[in-house]
Amino acid sequence: MSVRERKFFVGGNWKMNGSYESIEAILKFLTEGNISHDTEVVVAPPSAYLAHVRQKLPNNISVAAQNCYKCNKGAFTGEISPSMVKDVGAEWVILGHSERRNVFGESNELIGEKVGAALEEGLKVIACIGEKLSERESGQTNSVVQEQLAAMAAHIKDWSRVVIAYEPVWAIGTGRTATPEQAQEVHAFLRKWLSDNVSLSISQQTRIIYGGSVNAANCRDLAAQGDVDGSLVGGASLKPDFVTIANACQ
Numbered sequence: 001m002s003v004r005e006r007k008f009f010v011g012g013n014w015k016m017n018g019s020y021e022s023i024e025a026i027l028k029f030l031t032e033g034n035i036s037h038d039t040e041v042v043v044a045p046p047s048a049y050l051a052h053v054r055q056k057l058p059n060n061i062s063v064a065a066q067n068c069y070k071c072n073k074g075a076f077t078g079e080i081s082p083s084m085v086k087d088v089g090a091e092w093v094i095l096g097h098s099e100r101r102n103v104f105g106e107s108n109e110l111i112g113e114k115v116g117a118a119l120e121e122g123l124k125v126i127a128c129i130g131e132k133l134s135e136r137e138s139g140q141t142n143s144v145v146q147e148q149l150a151a152m153a154a155h156i157k158d159w160s161r162v163v164i165a166y167e168p169v170w171a172i173g174t175g176r177t178a179t180p181e182q183a184q185e186v187h188a189f190l191r192k193w194l195s196d197n198v199s200l201s202i203s204q205q206t207r208i209i210y211g212g213s214v215n216a217a218n219c220r221d222l223a224a225q226g227d228v229d230g231s232l233v234g235g236a237s238l239k240p241d242f243v244t245i246a247n248a249c250q
Helices: 020-032 047-056 082-087 098-102 108-120 133-137 141-153 180-197 200-205 219-223 241-246
Strands: 008-013 039-044 061-065 092-095 124-129 162-166 208-211 230-233
Touching (some): 008 208, 047 061, 092 108, 124 141, 180 200, 219 230
Parallel strands (some): 039 061, 061 092, 092 124
């Protein structure tokens, strides 16, 4: 199955950015930007603005939470549950982002449990994996991403509701981007892992997107790779350039 048979997917992770005023400008370019119908677009505002963004955006753009916990309720101060994400109208959640792993110390095991809980609640998941610079330089990229993916795969029953995001930690917010060839190499490895450990059909159908300093200048070269099915965008998702990235498959 080629990249064009897997619907192109672009996610915008706003991270801890936004106010009602600044979000209005983002909603304006998203609504008026003439985004291709060939692209599935999902944006992830901070949890405080999830309901507001969902109410304001047209239905052809989906909304994701940036995180959720593995339980639907309880004494977990500061957390947001899968059922809460769903209740405010969001359809997706980003899990396993490198900042959750490396800033907040989330383990592979916890992330796997969170993926399972989100899917059980009916959410769709952008499941993030990626290696640190030291791990790439020591030749550990494949072993790291395979371990991270396996921890999540153990909790996934319905792969049709999962998008895998390969985000090398050394390329997130640094201005450094994996070359299209580097991205393709890891994506092809991940697809083979799915074929060997899940099924051939799942490996062919599952979208694997790239994240890490994606911008309007490099998005088309990345999208041209056979196993790169889209992008997960950070800082550029706050700017009109995001529309250009969303249309990179054209």
